[in-house]
Amino acid sequence: MNKQFKELSHFPISHNAKFNSIEFEIGTTHLNDPASKVMTDLDSVIIHTISATDTIHKANITMIAYRIRLLFVLNNFAQLLGLITATDILGEKPIQYLNEHAGTRDDILVQDIMTKKNQLDVLYMSDVNKASVGDIVETIRNINRQHLLVVDHGADTDTLRGIFSTSQISKQLGMEIDLSSRATSFSELKSAIA
Numbered sequence: 001m002n003k004q005f006k007e008l009s010h011f012p013i014s015h016n017a018k019f020n021s022i023e024f025e026i027g028t029t030h031l032n033d034p035a036s037k038v039m040t041d042l043d044s045v046i047i048h049t050i051s052a053t054d055t056i057h058k059a060n061i062t063m064i065a066y067r068i069r070l071l072f073v074l075n076n077f078a079q080l081l082g083l084i085t086a087t088d089i090l091g092e093k094p095i096q097y098l099n100e101h102a103g104t105r106d107d108i109l110v111q112d113i114m115t116k117k118n119q120l121d122v123l124y125m126s127d128v129n130k131a132s133v134g135d136i137v138e139t140i141r142n143i144n145r146q147h148l149l150v151v152d153h154g155a156d157t158d159t160l161r162g163i164f165s166t167s168q169i170s171k172q173l174g175m176e177i178d179l180s181s182r183a184t185s186f187s188e189l190k191s192a193i194a
Helices: 056-066 086-090 093-100 133-143 166-173 186-193
Strands: 049-051 070-074 080-085 122-124 147-153 158-165
Touching: 049 056, 056 070, 056 086, 080 086, 086 093, 133 147, 133 166, 158 166
Parallel strands: 049 070, 122 147
Antiparallel strands: 070 080, 147 158
């Protein structure tokens, strides 16, 4: 072994060791809180990806393994092509694909049912910094999306900064967000998620 390295001191774990969790308490977030409180900051979490040519079975196994519901889809050059969600895999998209094409579920690739990059809606981080949780819920409901990406908008390129998820927001608010109906006012929004 190289002499420039040394073994660190190590000890048995204490009997009262605990996790230093970043989990939130259900219902501790409110509609008037800053939007950033419900955004997953992509600068502080591991971003999980999958290739467009992988099977949806592999995508599903990956999501289960990491306890996530969304994967970013990349090409061989690590460029974003789109995203795929658990709802895409477990919902109607595979059935629709098989009705239009020959084969079995095992033949379906991520690229066959993913949401392509040109179909994704994004918010600018500069707007999110001025927004409330209620603004984000209203936006998600009006565009009827389970996930909404946030980017730092630059002159030459956009950089992914965060993601809003209806399931995450619902947990933090302690109430379900119904995407099937759209509120027309803030008071209707509060009623819809109450």
